[in-house]
Amino acid sequence: MWLQGLLTALQPVNILFLIFGTIFGLIIGALPGLGPLFAVALMLPLTYGMNPASAIILLAAVHAATAYGDSFASILINTPGGVGSVASCWDGYPMTQKGQAGVAMGISTLGSFLGGILGWISLVSLSPLLMRLALKLGPPEYFAIAIMALSLLALASGGQILKGIFLGGIGLLLSFIGSDPITAQARFTFGSLYLQDGLPLAPVVLGLFALSQVLVLSEHGGSIARIQSVGNVADGFKKVLQLPKTILRAGLVGIFMGIMPALGLSSAGIVAYFVEKRASSYPEAFGTGEPRGVLAPEIAKNACIVGDLIPTFTLGIPGSSVAAIFLAAMTMHGLQPGVQFFERSGTLPYTVFIGILLAQFSFFGLGIVLARHIIKTVLIPNELLLPVIVVLSFVASFAMRGYVEDVIVTLVFGFIGYLLNRFKYPTSCLVLGLVLGSLVEANFHRSLLIGRGSYAIFFTRPIALTILLLTVLSMVWSSVKTLTRSASPREAQAR
Amino acid sequence: MGELVTVDFMTKAYERISFLEIFLLLILCGFALAFLLETTRLQQTAALFPRLVAETSLFVFVIVLAFRLLKSNETTVQQTASISEKKAPNATSFGAALTLQAAYLAAVFLLGFPIATLTYLVVCPRRMGYQRWKILLPYSVLLTSAVFLAFAYVLHVRFPGGLLSR
Numbered sequence: 312m313w314l315q316g317l318l319t320a321l322q323p324v325n326i327l328f329l330i331f332g333t334i335f336g337l338i339i340g341a342l343p344g345l346g347p348l349f350a351v352a353l354m355l356p357l358t359y360g361m362n363p364a365s366a367i368i369l370l371a372a373v374h375a376a377t378a379y380g381d382s383f384a385s386i387l388i389n390t391p392g393g394v395g396s397v398a399s400c401w402d403g404y405p406m407t408q409k410g411q412a413g414v415a416m417g418i419s420t421l422g423s424f425l426g427g428i429l430g431w432i433s434l435v436s437l438s439p440l441l442m443r444l445a446l447k448l449g450p451p452e453y454f455a456i457a458i459m460a461l462s463l464l465a466l467a468s469g470g471q472i473l474k475g476i477f478l479g480g481i482g483l484l485l486s487f488i489g490s491d492p493i494t495a496q497a498r499f500t501f502g503s504l505y506l507q508d509g510l511p512l513a514p515v516v517l518g519l520f521a522l523s524q525v526l527v528l529s530e531h532g533g534s535i536a537r538i539q540s541v542g543n544v545a546d547g548f549k550k551v552l553q554l555p556k557t558i559l560r561a562g563l564v565g566i567f568m569g570i571m572p573a574l575g576l577s578s579a580g581i582v583a584y585f586v587e588k589r590a591s592s593y594p595e596a597f598g599t600g601e602p603r604g605v606l607a608p609e610i611a612k613n614a615c616i617v618g619d620l621i622p623t624f625t626l627g628i629p630g631s632s633v634a635a636i637f638l639a640a641m642t643m644h645g646l647q648p649g650v651q652f653f654e655r656s657g658t659l660p661y662t663v664f665i666g667i668l669l670a671q672f673s674f675f676g677l678g679i680v681l682a683r684h685i686i687k688t689v690l691i692p693n694e695l696l697l698p699v700i701v702v703l704s705f706v707a708s709f710a711m712r713g714y715v716e717d718v719i720v721t722l723v724f725g726f727i728g729y730l731l732n733r734f735k736y737p738t739s740c741l742v743l744g745l746v747l748g749s750l751v752e753a754n755f756h757r758s759l760l761i762g763r764g765s766y767a768i769f770f771t772r773p774i775a776l777t778i779l780l781l782t783v784l785s786m787v788w789s790s791v792k793t794l795t796r797s798a799s800p801r802e803a804q805a806r
Numbered sequence: 807m808g809e810l811v812t813v814d815f816m817t818k819a820y821e822r823i824s825f826l827e828i829f830l831l832l833i834l835c836g837f838a839l840a841f842l843l844e845t846t847r848l849q850q851t852a853a854l855f856p857r858l859v860a861e862t863s864l865f866v867f868v869i870v871l872a873f874r875l876l877k878s879n880e881t882t883v884q885q886t887a888s889i890s891e892k893k894a895p896n897a898t899s900f901g902a903a904l905t906l907q908a909a910y911l912a913a914v915f916l917l918g919f920p921i922a923t924l925t926y927l928v929v930c931p932r933r934m935g936y937q938r939w940k941i942l943l944p945y946s947v948l949l950t951s952a953v954f955l956a957f958a959y960v961l962h963v964r965f966p967g968g969l970l971s972r
Contacts, residue, residue, distance in 0.1 A: 480863030
């Protein structure tokens with residue numbers, strides 16, 4: 312069956328769609344703010360006349376390539392290519408400034424590829440097991456997971472814990488704007504229809520990172536790379552191969568975030584970044600151009616987007632908006648997701664799986680070629696590059712939904728992001744709160760409804776209790792580690 | 807005497823925290839406070855979580871502010887110094903850059919995307935001291951055309967036509 316699937320996937324027409332999808336995905340990914348959702352949604356109508364295998368292969372290629380291409384802008388110009396690549400900015404851009412854009416791009420290229428491969432292995436081998444685990448999780452467990460992710464605020468603050476908690480709180484409050492998840496009552500909308508849907512993540516993130524960076528760079532002048540060098544992509548590959556533990560950790564985070572409905576691309580990279588930071592012996596190196604800070608989110612992001620397809624294929628439950636489009640494509644082509652997809656579709660599932668695997672190889676191959684040329688962008692003088700970042704940020708903000716208000720949001724958050732940057736407030740904490748807010752609140756209320764108003768529900772469910780205990784333990788462990796380190800200044804000096 | 811001490815403390819506190827940082831904290835704190843007030847008008851379920859977060863944020867804000875005011879003014883001095891040290895010939899003030907961004911946004915809706923973008927791509931580099939017209943003009947025209955054509959015709963984005971198109 313696998314061999315037949317491979318032969319079908321390797322038919323010239325499918326290879327053509329694979330390459331077309333990859334190029335299209337890389338271009339859309341490289342544009343600031345436009346992520347996989349935009350690209351896959353745009354491609355869906357084109358698949359009408361295709362056979363099911365070609366359609367899914369095309370969409371898989373667009374999906375994987377866009378997720379990878381998102382990192383170009385994040386690493387080179389500190390502008391998140393999409394909501395999934397926010398964390399790639401945090402160490403990717405400092406590497407670029409230090410004249411290591413090529414190394415960072417190499418890490419991103421191989422990291423994304425390995426992440427995709429790990430996600431694919433989990434898709435074909437662990438799907439039933441992972442789904443059984445995922446189905447055991449209810450709102451209390453999701454709440455506990457979200458709290459665990461929020462506990463990363465302390466790490467995200469980079470030593471400024473109070474400022475981090477304050478900004479995390481502001482991020483949470485921003486995420487509460489719009490309809491309440493339980494009662495649907497409008498909150499903080501001032502009667503505006505625009506705010507009823509809540510603050511859109513992409514325009515906020517574009518403002519906080521891209522426009523604020525434009526303001527900072529305008530003041531500094533010069534060019535993005537402070538050293539007139541871009542480094543070598545191959546050096547990035549070598550770095551990746553030296554970090555097997557990071558690959559494994561971030562891969563697991565990505566797969567986990569992928570199979571959980573509601574936990575998705577936007578949080579996978581961020582959580583993987585902080586998990587890696589927590590695991591590191593030198594967390595203070597993160598944010599200054601640490602290769603592991605680029606590798607972890609890249610691996611998690613691509614593992615997540617493939618892991619995302621597990622509930623879609625096995626249960627017919629889309630884990631994210633992009634997976635929902637995949638589901639729509641399957642239905643459109645007469646495919647029944649779930650057990651029937653595997654039992655009654657002949658070699659088709661195998662063709663689709665091989666197609667998803669080939670998509671990883673396709674973006675990897677084209678990515679290497681593209682990365683070598685695109686890194687030179689950072690040598691362009693700021694007076695020519697910065698206006699282009701502004702134009703692309705505004706266009707990307709507008710293009711997603713066609714709302715003028717989205718562009719205004721980007722501008723406002725650009726100003727706030729600049730001030731946060733200038734006075735050394737940890738912007739990542741605000742993003743963490745914004746990404747996790749709705750997940751925390753919705754699952755908190757759902758849990759209370761299930762528990763008939765009793766908070767005991769969080770402590771009587773074994774999985775939820777275990778996750779909460781692990782959160783407390785990891786926070787205590789982190790504090791002890793910090794105290795021990797600050798108690799031995801000689802060791803710190805030696806570093 | 808008491809008044810003098812208060813004035814002295816306020817003056818020192820003002821020296822330690824810049825106007826822009828006060829402005830930033832006012833925006834963030836104002837938002838948390840406004841959200842807290844908003845929760846008084848909401849149903850209990852809808853208000854529960856935001857109220858908890860807003861109260862915690864404001865509590866932490868007070869501590870942050872206290873620490874900030876009591877800390878030495880080294881940070882502010884360092885920040886100012888670091889900005890002035892790193893300035894290159896093509897540097898400009900953040901106020902000018904922000905004004906240009908806002909003006910560009912307004913121009914898009916008044917003049918339409920192509921004209922506003924072309925103007926912005928010429929004016930902004932000039933404002934930052936870029937002198938080479940032979941590069942600047944073709945660069946701006948090509949970029950405007952590429953972005954407009956790609957988004958309008960390939961990605962089907964409907965750009966604002968501006969008042970001129972009406």
